[in-house]
Amino acid sequence: MTLELRQSVVLAQQLLMTPQLQQAIKLLQLSRLELLDTIYQEIENNPVLEEQMSDEEDADNEIEDDGSSTEQEIPDLPEVTVEERARDDVDWDNYLSEYNTGRTELPFEERDLPSFENTVSTKTNLHDHLMWQLNLSNLDDEQKQVGAHIIGNLDEDGYLDISLEEICQVTASPLGEVLETLKVIQNFDPVGVAARNLQESLLIQARFQHLGGTIVEKIILDHLGDLEVRKYDNISQKLSVPLQVILSAIAIIQEFNPRPGIIYLDNETFYITPDIYIVNLGDEYKVFQNEDGLPKLRVSSYYREILRNKNSTSENARAYIQEKLKSAAWLIKSIHQRQKTIWRVTESIVKFQKDFLDKGIAHLKPLVLRDVAEDIDMHESTVSRVTTNKYVHTPQGIFELKFFFNSSIPSVHGEAVASERVRQEINNIIKGEDKAKPYSDKEIKEIMRGQNINVARRTVAKYRESMGILASKKRKNPYQLSTCGSSTF
Secondary structure, eight states: OOOOOOOOOOOOOOOOOOHHHHHHHHHHHOOHHHHHHHHHHHHHHOTTEEEOOGGGHHHHHHHIIIIISOOOOOOOOOSTTOOOOOOTTOOGGGSSGGGOOOOOOOSSOGGGSOOOOOOOOOOOOHHHHHHHHHHHSSOOHHHHHHHHHHHHTBOTTSOBOSOHHHHHHHHTOOHHHHHHHHHHHHTSSSTTTTOSSHHHHHHHHHHHTTOTTSHHHHHHHHOHHHHHTTOHHHHHHHHTOOHHHHHHHHHHHTTSOSSGGGGGOOOOOOOOOOSEEEEEETTEEEEEEOOTTOOOEEEOHHHHHHHHOTTSSOHHHHHHHHHHHHHHHHHHHHHHHHHHHHHHHHHHHHHHTHHHHHHOGGGOOOBOHHHHHHHHTOOHHHHHHHHTTOEEEETTEEEEGGGGOBOEEOOSSSSOEEHHHHHHHHHHHHHTSOTTSOOOHHHHHHHHHHTTOOOOHHHHHHHHHHTTOOOHHHHOOOSOOOOOOGGGO
16 A cells, blocks of 8 residues: 555535624624624724714715715615625715614604613622621731631622631631631621521521520421421421410511521612614504614715825725725624614514514413514524514513513413413412412413413423422411510510
């Protein structure tokens, strides 16, 4: 066998994406805030691109009316599969006159828009709140160092996330000093913070209210398992205490906070600005773009003038300006294409979900991406990008566009129902149940069958758990709890 070099011709197809096409795809899947960041970043990086102020709009329109550019009908651009066809001999005088339209006039008043809070107060987080108390305490410097390490290792619920041995090793402090410092912090506000488990946190809160040695403490120490599954009669028998006393003690325990740090959780508040509006005008629904807040882009007239005067700049400068002009024009075209695609997808959703817009979530229909993609002649991946992190204001409230796509659940008779409706029905059934005898998943399944919804027991359990609803044995509450004074115990 011999080795040799040989040339051969192979015919193959390969999908290549130009940088401009990649930019169009990226813009399509951005949220509104991300789009604004991208636009302003491009304005900073591209000197040819600038934002048109509202008071300059009329002057530009007058220039166009003089014949320097003629308004053309906006071409029917494909979605992100459009091919780049930028040429060197493009006429930049008429580069984008069709996109220089003003802000969309909405046929409804400002009071019909969703409310918006423009100021958010700063909230103190758990770490800062505890450190403030630590610095005001009477602990010495070494103990404060230990305390700072303890506070720095609390999770968002306020529980200590490392062992005391690790704290001793890191701070080079004896175990007794670490324990002493821990007990001081556990009585900071909120009481029960820095506990190592739920039982310890509840005990701290009980003793802080001078309930040490009472039935409340005994239940927390020895009967949390029975308390979790609501076997109050077992607790009564084991402690040889009347049931009513047990119920009063449990009512007090239920007032304790099992997650003491959660009230200082430093969550940022996000306010949603819809990308598009669905408005009821008479007997039909109309879709309108939300252009408010989006900058109106144009190519700088200064650089356009430079290109006209061929002798005023060098070839390298002209090549640089022309490259930036192409980039600016493609960005404007991609933004317009993005807005148009969102509008088309929303128009299609309105066709499928008109009953929901009229009557609410109980009339939401099953819908998948393929249905909309086929309706507007787009690929499913494009519809998926468009509906991600995009919000629509409807007569029923503000929803993400993804909300309208949900799987179907077969009905006993007639058409299938949407999975979101099934969730709502399960939630309504559980809200209306007798708390002394809650419905099991199997019983909920039979009730829904009577409502013409054919759903399996496992599906009921899956949807119930996704909504954070406990199983029937943990929802059961056969006793009327009433709080009474600690002297009873």
